[in-house]
Amino acid sequence: MEKKLKYALYTGCTARESTPELLKSTLAVAEKLGIELELLDEASCCGASHLQDFDDHLSLVLNTRNICYAEKQERTMVTLCNTCQLNTNMTKERIDHDPELKAKVNKDLAEVGLEYRGVSDVKHFLYAILDDYGLDNLEKQIVKPLKNFNVAPFYGCHNIRPSELHGNDESAYVPDSLDRLIQACGGNSVDYEEKNKCCGFHVDLQAPNTANRLSGNALLGAIDSDADFMVTPCPLCHLNLDVKQHKIGETMGRDIEMPVLHLPQIIGLALGIEPKKLGLNHHVVKSVYFQ
Amino acid sequence: MEQIITKKVTFKVFRFNPDNDVLPYYREYKLDVSQEDVVLDILNKIKWEHSGSLSYRRSCRHGICGSCAVKVNNKGVLACKERMFDLIDIFGTEMTIDPLSKERAVKDLVIDKEDFWKKYDSVQPYLVADVDAHPEKENIITPKEADQLLEADYCIQCGACYYSCPAVEVNPEYIGPAAMAKAYRFNGDIRDTAKVDRLETVSQMGSGVWDCVKCFECAEVCPKEVNPIEKITKLHLQTFEEGVAENNVATRHAVGFKRSIAKHGILDEGDLVLYSEGVCGMPQHLPEAWNMFKNGKLPMPWALPKSKNLDEIKKLVKISSTAKF
Ligand code: SF4
Ligand code: SF4
Ligand code: FES
Numbered sequence: 001m002e003k004k005l006k007y008a009l010y011t012g013c014t015a016r017e018s019t020p021e022l023l024k025s026t027l028a029v030a031e032k033l034g035i036e037l038e039l040l041d042e043a044s045c046c047g048a049s050h051l052q053d054f055d056d057h058l059s060l061v062l063n064t065r066n067i068c069y070a071e072k073q074e075r076t077m078v079t080l081c082n083t084c085q086l087n088t089n090m091t092k093e094r095i096d097h098d099p100e101l102k103a104k105v106n107k108d109l110a111e112v113g114l115e116y117r118g119v120s121d122v123k124h125f126l127y128a129i130l131d132d133y134g135l136d137n138l139e140k141q142i143v144k145p146l147k148n149f150n151v152a153p154f155y156g157c158h159n160i161r162p163s164e165l166h167g168n169d170e171s172a173y174v175p176d177s178l179d180r181l182i183q184a185c186g187g188n189s190v191d192y193e194e195k196n197k198c199c200g201f202h203v204d205l206q207a208p209n210t211a212n213r214l215s216g217n218a219l220l221g222a223i224d225s226d227a228d229f230m231v232t233p234c235p236l237c238h239l240n241l242d243v244k245q246h247k248i249g250e251t252m253g254r255d256i257e258m259p260v261l262h263l264p265q266i267i268g269l270a271l272g273i274e275p276k277k278l279g280l281n282h283h284v285v286k287s288v289y290f291q
Numbered sequence: 292m293e294q295i296i297t298k299k300v301t302f303k304v305f306r307f308n309p310d311n312d313v314l315p316y317y318r319e320y321k322l323d324v325s326q327e328d329v330v331l332d333i334l335n336k337i338k339w340e341h342s343g344s345l346s347y348r349r350s351c352r353h354g355i356c357g358s359c360a361v362k363v364n365n366k367g368v369l370a371c372k373e374r375m376f377d378l379i380d381i382f383g384t385e386m387t388i389d390p391l392s393k394e395r396a397v398k399d400l401v402i403d404k405e406d407f408w409k410k411y412d413s414v415q416p417y418l419v420a421d422v423d424a425h426p427e428k429e430n431i432i433t434p435k436e437a438d439q440l441l442e443a444d445y446c447i448q449c450g451a452c453y454y455s456c457p458a459v460e461v462n463p464e465y466i467g468p469a470a471m472a473k474a475y476r477f478n479g480d481i482r483d484t485a486k487v488d489r490l491e492t493v494s495q496m497g498s499g500v501w502d503c504v505k506c507f508e509c510a511e512v513c514p515k516e517v518n519p520i521e522k523i524t525k526l527h528l529q530t531f532e533e534g535v536a537e538n539n540v541a542t543r544h545a546v547g548f549k550r551s552i553a554k555h556g557i558l559d560e561g562d563l564v565l566y567s568e569g570v571c572g573m574p575q576h577l578p579e580a581w582n583m584f585k586n587g588k589l590p591m592p593w594a595l596p597k598s599k600n601l602d603e604i605k606k607l608v609k610i611s612s613t614a615k616f
Contacts, residue, residue, distance in 0.1 A: 161507035
């Protein structure tokens, strides 16, 4: 790399709480690749599409405030969660295209001495690696290719839909970024019908049967296509697929034992970073191959 | 002279005639596709030149009657609007053409949309208003008031969203994106008087807005860019605005985000679940919570992360809040 990549890292809540392995592995991979990540410790929760159902204006103001802190660093904001990416980017899209709305949001932000200018982009870590770092460069760093592993990519909704918003060249119907990344890490990416489908996370509490069945379809799809493990760029999908896996097995009437890895974890493994540093010990369903 | 560009495409078409067939099957056709072809041209070509028995619906051929929706490689499309060359860009030159729902196939690509219409009917999909039978003057709607509909009135009831919705697929009670968009269409109409009624219908647990999984499939697939999930979000907001939202696990979960953000900036995930579920709802989560605890996925109460400059967040929650529960 000629120029050091520098980003403002919006961790989201999950990476600091229920999926600590996501933050660990992201930081380890960034360090190894020489990518500078400055944590946005000032940021608040993105509202996860739920605050958005209750108070639209408040969710706009809070998400805009988060972007303001990336702007202070004059850097692109990198997210680690599909839903953070969706809500932050959707906020940006709306205020960038509506001067009246922008003024209204900025009026509130002025009360705490902030102003949104619209100078920082927002992108998920997956696309920072793909578009900015480049798979060619990544391939050169691979020391422990994931040879002989069948890896099932699970894209998660909010990075690929609505495609109009994301502008990441990903097709909502035939996404391929994760597949390409898996291959760059030396693995064999498997194709299965549910790879671009929903895990149901957002109705976990009120409609667990819906959520379990959607996650169940994905897990069984991966199993039936001979995957050794799954990989996802979204910690919310991960929570469903990993933490709830045994309950999902009960719903589906099948024994399920499918390790699910976070995106930076497979990159880290292929870069030769030790599993402990990537937080693999935090998973409920252990990735036996790497322990 | 302009050259006519054609590409050879292999189509596998879903065939099923319940009078003769025990099970559906796929029939293969290899056809030349030209630049101006839409999916309907291909279906016509198959019917007129290869299999006269192929059944599919179409009427207007102008993207307005909503009858011709099918799935190509699992992507819902309006056959008379979707350009073949665009599909080739996405999928290459092998395509499977299916009915919108294989379970509901009546013959070949024709499906029985009864479930769709039933749910559609349940939201009072019409204007409810005392209309003066002999008005003295025109009933004028300003452009701004018309804009409030957010183009929800563009829906042509093709069903592409409904039969692509994963929530409908696993929960047959869920009324689905098209009916929701329609509920919004009339709730957003200043002449209408049945807003609260509709909100009561669409906020039912098990079938209403809280059962949408927020996957954006409907927004992606809609050939008229109705963006149903955007309308569903608006309906959520309306249930709070109109005081229709009941106190239940889903509404407490939405409100709980504000509460949690006001406390720490970033969520207190455990507290959010407790607040949403109430003490009685917690036992079902205990096995997972224990697994999370064992694997270091639950921070201890004294080590909960908090945002920096929390006072700013607290102030904004105070001055920017617009909703009540
Ligand atoms: S966003 Fe909601 S309504 Fe739309 S397809 Fe997904 S679950 Fe169905
Ligand atoms: S919302 Fe769009 S996809 Fe759904 S029925 Fe209406 S026109 Fe068809
Ligand atoms: S034939 Fe009427 S919408 Fe396609």
